[in-house]
Structures are given as structure tokens and as C-alpha cells.
Amino acid sequence: MEKRIIVGLGEALWDCLPEGRKLGGAPANFAYHTSQFGNEAYAVSAVGNDALGDETIQAFEEKKLNYALPRVDFPTGTVQVTLDDDGIPSYDIKEGAAWDNIPFTPELEALARRSRAVCFGSLAQRSEVSRQTIYRFLDSTPKDCLRIFDINLRQNFYSKEIIRESLRRCNILKINDEELVIIGRMFGYPGMDFENKCWLILGKYNLDILVLTCGVNGSYVFSKGAMSYYETPKVKVADTVGAGDSFTGSFVASLLAGKPVAEAHRIAVNVSAYVCTQNGAMPQLPEELKG
Numbered sequence: 001m002e003k004r005i006i007v008g009l010g011e012a013l014w015d016c017l018p019e020g021r022k023l024g025g026a027p028a029n030f031a032y033h034t035s036q037f038g039n040e041a042y043a044v045s046a047v048g049n050d051a052l053g054d055e056t057i058q059a060f061e062e063k064k065l066n067y068a069l070p071r072v073d074f075p076t077g078t079v080q081v082t083l084d085d086d087g088i089p090s091y092d093i094k095e096g097a098a099w100d101n102i103p104f105t106p107e108l109e110a111l112a113r114r115s116r117a118v119c120f121g122s123l124a125q126r127s128e129v130s131r132q133t134i135y136r137f138l139d140s141t142p143k144d145c146l147r148i149f150d151i152n153l154r155q156n157f158y159s160k161e162i163i164r165e166s167l168r169r170c171n172i173l174k175i176n177d178e179e180l181v182i183i184g185r186m187f188g189y190p191g192m193d194f195e196n197k198c199w200l201i202l203g204k205y206n207l208d209i210l211v212l213t214c215g216v217n218g219s220y221v222f223s224k225g226a227m228s229y230y231e232t233p234k235v236k237v238a239d240t241v242g243a244g245d246s247f248t249g250s251f252v253a254s255l256l257a258g259k260p261v262a263e264a265h266r267i268a269v270n271v272s273a274y275v276c277t278q279n280g281a282m283p284q285l286p287e288e289l290k291g
Contacts (some may be wrong), residue, residue, distance in 0.1 A: 003040035004116040004256050006031065008249075009134055010124030011099040012045035012056060012069065013077030015241060015281065022241075022280040023059045025077070025099070026152050029242045029281040030119045032065050033249030033271070036285050037257065042066040042111060044137070045124075046098040052076035053098065063282060068107055074098045087239040087276070093123070093154055100127035104136045112140035117252050120170075121152035125162045138169045146255065150174040150248050153182060160186050167205040174248050177214040198222045209261065211251065213244060213272075221251075221265045228262040233273040242281020247272035250290075267291070 008027030015024035028043040035041035043060060047053035047069050053076045060067045077097035081089045102124070112118070118141060125131040138147055149170035151163065163183065167173065175183070177194065184190045184197050192200070194212065202210045202222050210222040218231045250271040254264035271289050275281070 003038065005111070005114050006034040006039045006041045006252065006256070007044055007111065007115050007118040007137075008032075008034075008041070009044045009118055009120045009137055010102075010130070011077060011097075011121075012043055012047065012067075013079055013097065013099060014052060014056070015079050015081045017081050017239070017241070017280070018083060019279060022282075023056065023063075024079070024242065024281045026121050026123070026150060026245050027119055028060075028065075029245035030150070030249045030252075032063060032282045033246045033285070034117070034253045035065055037250065037253035037290055039253055039256070040066065042068055044068045044102070044108065044111070046070050046072045046074075046102040046130075048072065048074055048076040048098040050076055052078070068105075068111060070103055070105060072098050072101045072103070074101050081241065083239055087237040089239065089241050091154060093157070095126075099124055100130055102130045102133045104133040108133070108137055109140050112137045113142065115141050115145050116256055117146035117148065119148040119150055119248060119252065120166070121150050122158040122162055122166065123152055123154050125166070126157040131162070135165075135169065146172055146252060148172040148174060148248060148252060150245070151179050151183075152244075153179050167201070167207075170205075171207055172209045172211070172252075173201065173205075173207055174211040174213070174244070176244065177212065177217070180212060195220075195227075211248070211265075213247060219247070219265070219269060221261055223261050226261065228265045230265055230269045233270065235273050235277050237276045238279050240276050243272045243275045245281060246275040
């Protein structure tokens, strides 16, 4: 059987954590986790003509993750990550990075035309070059491609216009409870409860699915006419870096494998809980978590 092509599109960077440097970036994390479910996954970004760019490519090869990483004349991205007492990260994201300057190449257009799912966020859209590449990629995908907007608000690197345009181009939205509050204020419905906000966004933008994660308070998946809820498993947290990306990746991989929405949700909850028990964003998953 031909493997399904799934793409994480946007930032590929190095998370500089207290215990050392680890490869990260939400789209790359997403692609890695979908690859663990037997898909042909690609991390699409850009790296610099520097030693960190070489390390990025080497790290993807070690993880057996496909990539499209053109080299550009900007430094490979880094993020300084600090963790609080509960392992919750905060980020200092360097500007003017290679992933701010992803060129749209014939290789990317060809990859887009073969994609079954593509995940993108708001962060890589902070620059015009990468934003236009993301839009052109999305516009080149097949009609039945899953286009997942993992909103991933970071610092001040987003705007109402970018979020609105991204919502128009996606059919699945992944958002957390804090981001939902920000979006509610931004779009003028701050007084509504979270469920009504989710139903409103789902209908207004004609989405197929909206995923809402609420940290220790569980997660919800809204689809047309249905909602599922799962509690967050209680685990010993090493850090939560990449946990949301593993949720999205395993959820999408399960949908593409034909699982019902509620079953895909259950798998995603268990995978993300496991990732919280490991250091860094890309641990290898035990086989029993994949189904």
C-alpha cells in the first residue's frame, strides 16, 4: 500500500533547553509524530548555510524523517526555552531566521500536489516570504487534503489578518484554551463560554473539525454535530515541549488511517501524555500507543 504523504510546514529550529539543544519547531514535531504511524512524513522549512543547518539535516536523517530544507543566507533558527516548576515552557524566539525565508520551489509544489495532510501554524507567517510560501503550498494541495491550522500563538508574532486568512484556508483547527480566549477577544466574542466559541468558529469558517486542548483539564474535539471529551491522564511530567504537536500528529495520522474521530482523539490524548513524560519534543513512541 502506498504510504500517505503528510507535511509539517513552517519553522524547523533548535530548542535550547536547560539540559541541552534539541531539534524542534511545531511543524517538524508534527511530521515526526505522523511518521511514527507509518506515514511518509516531510518537514518543510529552510535552514542556513551554517553548522546548525548541517546539524538539522543530520538530525532529521537520524530520525528517518523526510525533509525539504532549502539552504538560505539566514541563520538556522534557535529558540531559548525556559521551563517553570511544572515543566511548562516559555520561549524566546530569535527573529530573522532561515525559516522566515522559506522559498516556494518546484519541489515544494510537487510535494503539495501529492499531500494527504499538511499542518501549518501562525509563527512561520510572521514574515512575508514564508507566509506566501505557506499559502501557495496550501493552494496547491488536492481538494481532499487535510489542512490543519495549529494556531500556536507565540509572543507577538501573529495578527488578526493572518489568523483570519489561515482559518479560511484550513479544514481542521487545533487551538488551546488560552489561545481561544485571545481569539475570542480579537474577533469580538469574549463573553461566550468556550463550547459556544468553538461551535461558532467551526460554523463560521466551515471547518470539519476543531480540536481544543485544555492542559490538565482535558481536551475536546468538535466535529459537525458531535463533540468528544477526554480527561488528561495524570503522568509524571518531564517537560511539555512538543506535547501538543504529538497530539495533532497522532490525531491526524489516526484519521487518515480511517479511525473514527473519537478514537483518533483517544489515541492523541495517550500519545501526548506519554510525550510529557519524556525530555524534548521527538521521543520514540511505544508500539502500544499507536492504535
